[in-house]
Amino acid sequence: MVGELEFEKPVIELRKKIAELKDFTMNADVDLSSEIEKLEARLEKLESDIYDHMKPWDRVQIARHPGRPTTLEYISLLFTDFFECHGDRTYGDDEAIVGGIAKYRGLPVTVIGHQRGKDTKENIRRNFGMPHPEGYRKALRLMKQADKFRRPIICFIDTKGAYPGKAAEERGQSEAIARNLFEMASLKVPVICIVIGEGGSGGALALGVGNHIHMLENSTYSVISPEGAAAILWKDAGQAKKAAESMKITAPDLKELGIVDEIIPEVKGGAHKDVKAQAEEMDAILHKSLKELRGLSEEQLVSHRYDKYKSIGEHSMIKEFIGVN
Amino acid sequence: MLKVFTKSKKKKYATIPSEMAKHDVPEGIMTKCPNCKKIMYTKELVKNLKVCFHCQYHHSMNSKERLASFLDENSFEELNAGMISENPLNFPGYLEKLEKDRKKTEINEAVVTGQGTVDGHPIVVAVMDSTFRMGSMGSVVGEKITLAIEKADELSVPFIIFTASGGARMQEGVLSLMQMAKTSVALKRFSDNGGLIISIMTHPTTGGVSASFASLGDYNLAEPGALIGFAGRRIIEQTIREELPEDFQTSEFLMKHGQLDAVISRIELKEKIATILSIHQQGGDIGW
Numbered sequence: 001m002v003g004e005l006e007f008e009k010p011v012i013e014l015r016k017k018i019a020e021l022k023d024f025t026m027n028a029d030v031d032l033s034s035e036i037e038k039l040e041a042r043l044e045k046l047e048s049d050i051y052d053h054m055k056p057w058d059r060v061q062i063a064r065h066p067g068r069p070t071t072l073e074y075i076s077l078l079f080t081d082f083f084e085c086h087g088d089r090t091y092g093d094d095e096a097i098v099g100g101i102a103k104y105r106g107l108p109v110t111v112i113g114h115q116r117g118k119d120t121k122e123n124i125r126r127n128f129g130m131p132h133p134e135g136y137r138k139a140l141r142l143m144k145q146a147d148k149f150r151r152p153i154i155c156f157i158d159t160k161g162a163y164p165g166k167a168a169e170e171r172g173q174s175e176a177i178a179r180n181l182f183e184m185a186s187l188k189v190p191v192i193c194i195v196i197g198e199g200g201s202g203g204a205l206a207l208g209v210g211n212h213i214h215m216l217e218n219s220t221y222s223v224i225s226p227e228g229a230a231a232i233l234w235k236d237a238g239q240a241k242k243a244a245e246s247m248k249i250t251a252p253d254l255k256e257l258g259i260v261d262e263i264i265p266e267v268k269g270g271a272h273k274d275v276k277a278q279a280e281e282m283d284a285i286l287h288k289s290l291k292e293l294r295g296l297s298e299e300q301l302v303s304h305r306y307d308k309y310k311s312i313g314e315h316s317m318i319k320e321f322i323g324v325n
Numbered sequence: 326m327l328k329v330f331t332k333s334k335k336k337k338y339a340t341i342p343s344e345m346a347k348h349d350v351p352e353g354i355m356t357k358c359p360n361c362k363k364i365m366y367t368k369e370l371v372k373n374l375k376v377c378f379h380c381q382y383h384h385s386m387n388s389k390e391r392l393a394s395f396l397d398e399n400s401f402e403e404l405n406a407g408m409i410s411e412n413p414l415n416f417p418g419y420l421e422k423l424e425k426d427r428k429k430t431e432i433n434e435a436v437v438t439g440q441g442t443v444d445g446h447p448i449v450v451a452v453m454d455s456t457f458r459m460g461s462m463g464s465v466v467g468e469k470i471t472l473a474i475e476k477a478d479e480l481s482v483p484f485i486i487f488t489a490s491g492g493a494r495m496q497e498g499v500l501s502l503m504q505m506a507k508t509s510v511a512l513k514r515f516s517d518n519g520g521l522i523i524s525i526m527t528h529p530t531t532g533g534v535s536a537s538f539a540s541l542g543d544y545n546l547a548e549p550g551a552l553i554g555f556a557g558r559r560i561i562e563q564t565i566r567e568e569l570p571e572d573f574q575t576s577e578f579l580m581k582h583g584q585l586d587a588v589i590s591r592i593e594l595k596e597k598i599a600t601i602l603s604i605h606q607q608g609g610d611i612g613w
Contacts, residue, residue: 081600087583101604108604134583145543149605
């Protein structure tokens with residue numbers, strides 16, 4: 001099977017064996033049903049052993065799985081009447097970010113998200129989900145429109161990062177990201193961000209200044225990719241696994257750090273195993289989250305967001321110090 | 326092999342239809358698509374909203390056809406239908422030209438405005454008509470559009486405009502230029518009051534119209550293959566002495582360059598607009 005991950009190998013092998021035995025029982029005159037039952041029980045135990053104790057690196061693998069559901073898949077399952085809006089009205093239409101208007105359980109909303117491709121051709125068109133400045137400017141345009149029409153905003157985060165390239169720098173990648181952080185602060189509507197895959201650095205955060213931040217259980221959110229961190233810290237990208245473990249990039253880690261509000265449980269083995277079931281899990285949390293935020297006034301929403309970000313970061317004070325005076 | 330060269334060509338005959346036969350097919354019953362050159366029944370074409378069956382070319386629509394295809398039946402109520410142009414600069418021949426176009430098109434100016442409904446949603450609509458003075462914008466076009474925007478503001482309903490224009494009307498000089506500002510000022514007030522603006526650019530939307538209300542929608546949409554731009558292709562080519570790409574200033578070109586939210590086929594237009602309108606409906610509580 002394509003897209004099998006290293007750590008799931010024992011499960012997959014055992015499953016294959018069971019299927020073989022079943023096949024054998026069907027065709028030959030031997031009854032192996034008791035054997036099969038035993039093996040199935042073992043499979044169940046093995047599955048829970050593996051999937052309930054996933055290491056950070058395993059989660060990174062799942063978050064990067066080529067079959068992992070994308071923004072547009074969740075949009076089609078969670079929303080109705082989606083109308084996609086293109087373009088930043090200035091330079092171009094960046095297909096690494098999609099956005100538009102839709103209804104969520106009958107309520108008008110604006111939806112925006114990073115969009116990876118599902119195959120090579122689409123990935124090239126969407127630049128592997130790595131946006132240029134025009135992508136962020138399109139997102140901002142749609143957020144301001146949502147603000148004008150008092151629609152809640154839902155952002156799906158799924159990018160390795162903002163695209164590092166010549167054209168992106170020329171058009172002001174930094175300014176575009178910074179502008180989004182700045183402007184998102186003052187939006188008078190509920191903003192809910194959901195990390196569905198990789199949350200790669202500033203490129204992810206540019207859609208991420210929300211009242212609530214939720215994360216799929218096996219997604220990651222980090223200041224840099226594990227490979228990048230390993231290269232900077234130890235001059236060896238090969239040590240990515242070690243970096244993944246020490247950098248606290250998984251959903252449970254971020255929950256502990258007080259950044260993430262809710263962890264959205266994933267179906268066994270990752271969201272790609274059952275998109276529909278996954279969308280249902282997401283729906284429950286999104287609904288609860290939106291209901292809660294809709295109870296806040298415009299001013300309350302802005303100060304709620306302010307307080308959320310103000311409280312992030314750890315520090316302490318010492319009594320004896322040398323100041324400039 | 327040699328036969329090919331030696332064989333004398335067969336004589337070819339042309340069939341000249343008799344006078345009788347010529348009159349069998351009355352003028353206008355068939356239409357030839359200017360894009361794919363295929364010929365089809367005009368009636369069928371009109372039924373298909375004037376979209377070519379073969380190549381999806383969008384034949385231009387006048388304001389009457391547009392209103393009939395877009396609004397709910399019998400919902401249209403025209404505003405300021407009787408407003409006509411003066412000749413503020415005493416431009417020679419202007420009034421005669423206007424009179425001629427009024428007769429030809431059976432409308433009084435290059436824009437028709439009014440109230441109506443789309444799939445039950447009340448709106449104010451303005452439709453520019455390129456058959457009247459190339460849809461050019463003079464004082465009357467500016468005033469009628471501004472009044473329509475004010476009407477939408479007063480009624481708190483969305484404002485939808487179909488643009489089709491060669492630009493400012495030369496015969497009214499700088500007064501035409503100022504209509505760009507006048508309409509934009511009105512749109513800004515409407516927008517600040519929370520009004521929804523949808524602009525649908527049709528072939529052609531150029532010059533001062535593209536540089537004012539046509540580009541100021543909350544949603545800027547266009548029909549496929551429409552010419553949309555500020556300066557004309559020939560002017561640009563002559564100024565910069567450079568050949569421009571084939572698809573320069575088409576809807577698709579603009580979409581790629583971030584100027585449009587979507588390019589929508591005329592066949593799906595009403596349905597898509599109804600979706601947008603329903604998302605913007607100021608509905609009551611929907612179980613939330």
